[in-house]
Amino acid sequence: MSAALRSIGPVMLVGAGKMGLALARGWLDAGLPPSNLLLVDPNPGDAARDLAEDYGLTLNSEAVGLQPNVLVLAVKPQIADTVMATLAPVVGPQTLAISIAAGIDIARLSRGLGMGRVVRTMPNTPAQIGKGITGAVAGPEVNAQDRDNAEALLRAAGPVVWFDDESQLDAVTAVSGSGPAYVFHLVEALAAAGKAQGLPDAIAEQLARQTVIGSAALLEADPATPAVLRQNVTSPNGTTAAGLAVLMGDNGLTELIDRTVAAARQRSEELGRG
Numbered sequence: 001m002s003a004a005l006r007s008i009g010p011v012m013l014v015g016a017g018k019m020g021l022a023l024a025r026g027w028l029d030a031g032l033p034p035s036n037l038l039l040v041d042p043n044p045g046d047a048a049r050d051l052a053e054d055y056g057l058t059l060n061s062e063a064v065g066l067q068p069n070v071l072v073l074a075v076k077p078q079i080a081d082t083v084m085a086t087l088a089p090v091v092g093p094q095t096l097a098i099s100i101a102a103g104i105d106i107a108r109l110s111r112g113l114g115m116g117r118v119v120r121t122m123p124n125t126p127a128q129i130g131k132g133i134t135g136a137v138a139g140p141e142v143n144a145q146d147r148d149n150a151e152a153l154l155r156a157a158g159p160v161v162w163f164d165d166e167s168q169l170d171a172v173t174a175v176s177g178s179g180p181a182y183v184f185h186l187v188e189a190l191a192a193a194g195k196a197q198g199l200p201d202a203i204a205e206q207l208a209r210q211t212v213i214g215s216a217a218l219l220e221a222d223p224a225t226p227a228v229l230r231q232n233v234t235s236p237n238g239t240t241a242a243g244l245a246v247l248m249g250d251n252g253l254t255e256l257i258d259r260t261v262a263a264a265r266q267r268s269e270e271l272g273r274g
Contacts (some may be wrong), residue, residue, distance in 0.1 A: 020074030022128030023133035084112030103271030116141030127157030135172030
């Protein structure tokens with residue numbers, strides 16, 4: 001991984017928000033030399049300034065005039081077209097563009113950047129600790145070396161799943177891109193339920209948080225399916241079975257999550273249409 005990242009050359013990250021910085025930290029920790037990473041953000045926050053200072057990164061005006069080997073577009077989809085219109089001086093014949101802007105399809109990215117070597121991706125925020133997962137689609141002008149470079153960068157944040165059908169990235173966005181927020185809300189809901197049963201606030205939050213942390217670690221360590229792991233916790237006619245009867249009943253969690261993911265996918269498609 002480190003050798004692959006060192007060989008890529010200058011990487012320009014446009015957009016130093018939470019996701020962009022999560023990827024940047026992952027690249028740096030995986031071996032991308034700080035001298036090969038440039039951050040560009042018109043209004044960098046404290047986190048971006050701190051990262052630049054901690055690693056000695058180039059930030060904003062110092063990057064003017066550079067044409068990077070890889071341009072990573074990490075801006076909100078609502079402003080993507082405006083940002084892309086400013087990047088013409090940055091894009092050169094050697095440039096590969098990687099987008100993490102939700103919903104913006106390859107055709108629109110190619111028009112906005114004036115180039116066809118585009119990889120559209122959807123990572124998620126656990127990338128900041130190397131536990132993310134990214135869905136990716138390569139544009140028609142992306143060559144084998146481009147794909148290897150994109151893979152090296154994206155794998156610094158966790159596994160990469162490649163798709164041939166670009167429309168599937170809207171589903172990826174709805175499942176794994178937005179998914180961490182669903183999990184965090186589950187912790188909130190579980191803690192709230194504990195409080196409603198009389199537990200002190202801090203204890204309820206600690207129990208809920210660590211239950212999800214421990215369950216995720218077990219899921220990672222045990223190759224059994226989630227269904228088998230669930231069954232392992234469930235004694236017949238026990239307390240877990242009683243709870244699952246509600247959670248898995250009519251209008252339960254499966255239906256709720258299905259509606260949740262469908263709504264997120266619909267919004268991803270809307271963003272893509274601009």
